[in-house]
Amino acid sequence: MTDRAAVKAALKTQAVETPSWAYGNSGTRFKVFTQAGVPRDPWEKLQDAAKVHEFTGVAPTVALHIPWDRVDGHDGYAELAKYAEERGLRLGAINANTFQDDDYRLGSICHPDAAVRRKALDHLLECVDIMDATGSRDLKLWFADGTNYPGQDDIRERQDRLAEGLAEVYGRLGEGQRMLLEYKLFEPAFYTTDVPDWGTAYAHCLKLGPKARVVVDTGHHAPGTNIEFIVATLLREGRLGGFDFNSRFYADDDLMVGAADPFQLFRIMCEVVHGGGFTSEVAFMLDQCHNIEAKIPAIIRSVMNVQEATAKALSVDREALAEAQVCGDVLGANGVLMDAYGTDVRPVLREVREEMGLDPEPLAAYARSGWGRRIVAERVGGRQAGWGA
Amino acid sequence: MTDRAAVKAALKTQAVETPSWAYGNSGTRFKVFTQAGVPRDPWEKLQDAAKVHEFTGVAPTVALHIPWDRVDGHDGYAELAKYAEERGLRLGAINANTFQDDDYRLGSICHPDAAVRRKALDHLLECVDIMDATGSRDLKLWFADGTNYPGQDDIRERQDRLAEGLAEVYGRLGEGQRMLLEYKLFEPAFYTTDVPDWGTAYAHCLKLGPKARVVVDTGHHAPGTNIEFIVATLLREGRLGGFDFNSRFYADDDLMVGAADPFQLFRIMCEVVHGGGFTSEVAFMLDQCHNIEAKIPAIIRSVMNVQEATAKALSVDREALAEAQVCGDVLGANGVLMDAYGTDVRPVLREVREEMGLDPEPLAAYARSGWGRRIVAERVGGRQAGWGA
Amino acid sequence: MTDRAAVKAALKTQAVETPSWAYGNSGTRFKVFTQAGVPRDPWEKLQDAAKVHEFTGVAPTVALHIPWDRVDGHDGYAELAKYAEERGLRLGAINANTFQDDDYRLGSICHPDAAVRRKALDHLLECVDIMDATGSRDLKLWFADGTNYPGQDDIRERQDRLAEGLAEVYGRLGEGQRMLLEYKLFEPAFYTTDVPDWGTAYAHCLKLGPKARVVVDTGHHAPGTNIEFIVATLLREGRLGGFDFNSRFYADDDLMVGAADPFQLFRIMCEVVHGGGFTSEVAFMLDQCHNIEAKIPAIIRSVMNVQEATAKALSVDREALAEAQVCGDVLGANGVLMDAYGTDVRPVLREVREEMGLDPEPLAAYARSGWGRRIVAERVGGRQAGWGA
């Protein structure tokens, strides 16, 4: 698609979901640095998310994390959804949390003790209840389950427990609801992880049924893993549910997407576009930590990074590429791709924003808006939101 | 199984397949060092393999590699099989080679050009013909296919071509024959590899049918990959076809199995034993390079390393382990496993060998046999076997 | 040294330092699980450390971490030292902490702001004061300093600041005091780390002078790094100050030493023994997290793992090894090493313990002692110690 108008039209349809927890404090095991103005509750997180959408135009949904965003009862969630709507937002994926209770020391739905598994499952079912209330489509499941030491638990039995638990939750999903199963190489488990790779997630999804899809978190792979290959494969199999975007130099660094390897992000988006994944069937979500940088600007920047990678991917001259590929013209084909990557797409994105009635420079516009200073001034007292809070 | 008699009985049933190519020269891209006495044809490779079996008692089969071990016609292979049989051996897996013709510069059954794909497929079908002649059960497929540069070829279309090619070969398999599909992270392709991980191999096997199984080459993973988890998972799915054993510190180093991380080999064998994989359904094959060390002793040593890991895995006190696991006794469970690992199993293996009528020290016995000196003296002239020869 | 008596004599001289923080709670960024009976202050940590020494006989010193183990004034530290001594212990390395204040968001002695650097330096100087009070020989410095994003700060200027800061602290060291400089590939910094590898630590130590030495934390390397090579090199250069022992499958997992790759630990100890490093000049310290397992038994186990690796390293038949090496007998030389590794050294260690007047089975003896139950009963109320507390 080298037709500028078509590229721009596609870019206007883009939707990047931001995660409520990225607006709060986060950190490493060594230290969580606090920042002034950080939200103290889900409502304030939505306020910030609304700002990101206001200045980018392509961040219309917000993922919730339960219990971090728990509010009272069905009505509470309905009210939260309404609060979002009033700010031009919708509530997105519901993220379950089965890793922050002392009970989960040895796992959640893979735990050797049936009582702990039950507790975890009840929480997952509660999350589907919340989806009913919020109108969310996707239940996003990431399990911290695993073991730290060889022998600690039975790898295979843990898979049996996992399969059993997932089946129960899957059975609870309503019409139009989906289960997105995330995999991760390691951390917090340091020897085995119960869903360590896309193959494991895929195998479980296959058995569960068509509502189960795999989520690719770009930071959750072993060094050297070719992520775009996985994306292409999952799209080919009809099992790509979405992305958790972030970036990494080392492990699951959770840096801003596009910060560590923008060429990789471009290649991923190329497979998305080429494989028919640039639709609402695939959820494009951020899942990042902003440990030392200002949070709202970092999220705006991340959304823009996704936009730039998408714009470049949309600009690949697919005909020229296919022609070079079929001829076995290695350098020519690579050259076509690199031409798109080497292009400065910031001008076209500025046009897109202007045509959407937005400021062409979201970060500068946000800075001018005074929102950052206002929340520092207003959000005083109370307990700052953060991982686990 | 902490009953010494039972452990010994199990060890006597072990069978490790050695690869014909390990008896010939191999090397790195920088240099292939030649060794005196190296076989010059398949017959001499079988002579050497017979020695390995003679001194270990647990290496009864030899994998062939076509065309490196090509002989004339159906009769040639039957004769080769008879030659093996006369030396107490059987012919094992047939390994196809679709990477050493100039035609395969851009791939084989995934190549963009249908003519090259056809050539590769014809070779694979020839391999099944050879299986008919040799009585081999397993067709082992490793594809060097992939790309070196982003954009070079279409990831997804290559998967389509792969699926189509595999289906044709699968359809040709006879009763009792199997297809073992190997995956590899990278090399010789340096950007994408068409079967890069167990998930991809598994997905293709699923579609092909029950005769298709995944082969785990212990050197073909990204850094940090938990191989025993993959083994446990494939056994749980009924899709583990076998192993290509070797070891690595870095990439696909192809060192002697057990040389780099004997604890990992033990953990793998623990999953094999525990998951019901210690049967003839799973092929235990070596796939190694002996670039700088003497080849026959290195293969004997490798077989012994597999035996030691197996003996330890068989010796795990499974009841104590299960009890500790179910109680969540992390250190206790790990301790049970480590107890088995820390045990010196060389005495029990010496007993096993003596009870099998063998010398308890295979390497010393081989050295005393004079075979090494004899082949140096006799195998003069001709062209030494080696990768590609 | 294959003389059993000599091996045992050497093993009796072994000293493994345990870290005060390992007795407290630790965790990942996702969750710190609390354990009953965990110490609430430095005094209780010393009580636990005394138990480890009581049952192993080879853990006579305890590393402190400031401010986590801060007590009041010079007298407080002297009193702490006396408290240790009464329990058969000495205070070991003083570990500085320049990463848990909000001021350190962008670094400590490499921070762009001179005021923050001054604060960090003052803390380091305070640590030397504490060494004077405790009689500690070693100041151990690990800096969390680094950056998360390309461009965030000037790599080279940060090195200048680092050099300047280290020089000031080095100048403050008294007679017989040493600075141990630790390196780490990454975490908590995710783009650059200011002391990321042994080369950087070594280069700074060279400029500082003979009291500056490099500490090798076994978990702080990129995948595939050959740690024993670094150990051999630092010993050859006279710059190995000590070890922070732990183990890892992935990143800096901080599992029990010897748990992930006992063969690697053996190879490291082989270089230590062979390179003349098995003396008090090299500090053998544990630096681990016990996130899910019982802490005191985990530390006892870790000490035992170091003992086992040492016993095996001491048992290598050095003459046979040298002979095989000089002949270029690859398999023979490897075989000599593997013979020592394959040997079950638990019997000789049981003997060593009995000759030292200890129970031959430290873990069982500790379990029988009732200490674990006693601290659960007694250490009620107050705030449990842990990272950052």
Place this chain on the structure above:
Amino acid sequence: MTDRAAVKAALKTQAVETPSWAYGNSGTRFKVFTQAGVPRDPWEKLQDAAKVHEFTGVAPTVALHIPWDRVDGHDGYAELAKYAEERGLRLGAINANTFQDDDYRLGSICHPDAAVRRKALDHLLECVDIMDATGSRDLKLWFADGTNYPGQDDIRERQDRLAEGLAEVYGRLGEGQRMLLEYKLFEPAFYTTDVPDWGTAYAHCLKLGPKARVVVDTGHHAPGTNIEFIVATLLREGRLGGFDFNSRFYADDDLMVGAADPFQLFRIMCEVVHGGGFTSEVAFMLDQCHNIEAKIPAIIRSVMNVQEATAKALSVDREALAEAQVCGDVLGANGVLMDAYGTDVRPVLREVREEMGLDPEPLAAYARSGWGRRIVAERVGGRQAGWGA
């Protein structure tokens, strides 16, 4: 340097050295694919190198590899130098080869056998003789030395032999000649490598003297290594001798520089420019394999990739960057860097070329030149050059 004229002036001074061996065939251990038109001797390699310089204007020197480029006697090299000069080229670094004789199976200057070490040293001294004849400044040393198995040889003694050998060669260097010492994580050695990291190379260079410098091959690091940090550090220490440019996704893939991670190449060039390394003191060399792609266009492309990264690095707004850094403005500082990276520098490079009297599109111009067809037609018969030939 955001002044366009200054950027262009700097770009015109750029010099990228191409390696004679990149013009010949290369491959992996699995297969060397041959290409029509490949040079058959050093003279034809220089013809091709001249084409690269003709169309890029910034590739004025060619590295030789001995013995691959061996010609007869001192006069032969002088003639080769003259042949180069007539084509607008100069001969660059002399690369020694101590890895392709059977004698080098266990190493070269680190070999346990003094006779092999002597042979290797004599070759290195011959290389200095050749430098005298060619007028080359740099002796580039990469040693394949190492071991494949634990215990195989003594790590420390190998360092002693290395130090001794290097000292002899260093002593032979004439006025204005330098020794560039390369490090590599692994391959072809798979357990230890005798110069595995920059720290080891640096330590040796320090002891040798000021003419000894470290070469950074961008493909020779463990996964996750921050190469630009090493570059900044070596520049700070005055020990950066040069680069071997190439790129990698996995191990030492030796792909075209800039193909795998162009952002990393940019960051490296940023440190070069900022650290005062953009001078003739630092040798910018390509060291790549073109296994499947056309060789001359691939080299032209590689030179262009280095140019683009350099142009972006030169365009960083250093004042704005420093200001953001000193304020601790994480996002701002990162943004300044990303602005330069996001800029399309192809237009400015087209201008540079036009001002240098070149075609603005080197690849298209080369294609039009007919050189590729001509060499295919003319270079018939004889033995194609390649690794080892």
